[in-house]
Amino acid sequence: MNSADGAAIVVGVDGSEPALRAVRLAAVEADLRRRPLRVVHAFIWPLLRVPVGPPTAGPPGSGLRQQAEDVVARAVAEAEATRPGLRTTGEIIDGEASAVLLGETPTAAMIVLGDRGLGGFTALLVGSVAVQVATYADCPVLVARGEERTDGPVVVGVDGSPPSRSAVDFAAEEAASRGTALHAVHAYRYPTPARPGDIQPLVYDQDALRDEEQRVLTESLAGIAQRHPDLPVTRETVRDRPVPTLVEASRRAALVVVGGRGRGALTGLLLGSVSHGLLHHSACPVAVVRAPQ
Template sequence: MNTEAGAAVVVGADGSASSLAAIRAAAVDAVERGRPLRIVHAFIWAELSGPDGGIVYGPHDTRMRADAERILAASLVEAEKAAPGVHATTALVDGNPAPVLLGESRHAVLLVIGDRGLDGFRSLLLGSVALHLTTHAACPVLVVRGRDNATGPIVVGVDGSAGSASAVGFAIEQAARRKTGLTAVRAWDALDVWGQRDTMPLVSDPGDLEAEEHRVLSESLAGWGQRYPEVTIQQEIVRGRPAAVLIEQSQHAQLLVTGDRGRGGFAGLLLGSVTQAVLHHADCPVAVVRSSRATV
């Protein structure tokens, strides 16, 4: 994440309803952070037949670019309506959405995208683009989905890994800005404490296992209460599979925060089914925070 004073909140725009929801969320976040907002539309030229019969790319019909500019203009209006006083700019960038937004993330404090898009953002959460962004973006990625105007606490998944440590920092900072509470959740399964059903844990008594889970959760949150005394932190140990637990928690949250990779119940968070399940089925926006980037 770029922590320089001028680093912006970046949001992808394509004119879809999902994109407009992302723009509203990004505008509010930018104002809360005291950061500028950069609204980006990835523009792909139409394929044309060249004089030699080959494929060339170019402005055969300037109406396409005019449409793109109208999308940005409407997006700017939406941002200013959602967060009066936001310092927002727009950018029309040639290229495919994934590489364009990945490039933007290198200079951003946060990248915001909608859960489904049109044109260049088609199939955003149905194929490789969303997974690519959440895996490789150089800053946290906020995927806006679920309930409109979701309320409740910030929920963060905790497993004691470096990834969840970064997620905790991001989540409590969000809770402080939004003046709400933080619920830190650790999911565990007595048969799968470290994500390996063929490896028996050193502690096998269910009571001892749960006590160990409480210890890991408490250690993961150590120091944050002193740093953010205004945030009420609630700890929850939930027995169950991580994806199901997080999706259930999202029904009562305004934001769900996860790390990029985990251990224990959150193993392979961005590598397999857990991330896809959360991104597809969470009932509130989801923020994915990479462990290799400091968030606070």
């Protein structure tokens, strides 16, 4: 996470109900982390050369620009009602939503989004903006989906990869700030190939594999007890596919945290299959954390 002094939690809004859910979640995050909240609305109409002022024969308070200002004002009011006294600002930025929000990521502590916005197709479980921002962001991305719970642990998916280690650090901070437990889950099915393109062995020692996967989980949690001595930590190693395992864990969690790409991800995929699956199917909010570049 960007640890620069004053780095804000940034939430993208478009006037939809999922965006307002994201605002409430972002307000809680900003309050927990004692950071300001920045509400951002991407205003695409000037790029399309569409008139944005009030129509010639229309009332003074109409027009696309005024609608955008209303969206931001409503979101700021929602944040202040959720966490009174929170330092909250709002801004309209000309541009397409994904580009505008990605432009915020180098200086943001976190980006928070709804799972779908006004432009979402009803057949899609998660919107394209959320997927694109989670794929390319330079900071953690938190997507408001599923149930908003104040209880339950922070669940983190672990596989030993650099993004997974970043996810563990982020999840530990989240759990500590929320005053809840950290539950680390490592799901595996077969031995992991040593290099991309290697085939899986047809014969292997299942006991040795279990011991190796438990070691991966233990090493991934190294240092957490020293940095967060009062944090309750539980661990679980499961022989199953990661996505259904984490989706099941999300039914009892306040938050699920995953890395952007894990050790099983194809090199051509910037967003790994596990993080993509959680964004679509988690029963609670999901944070996607990429390894530092």
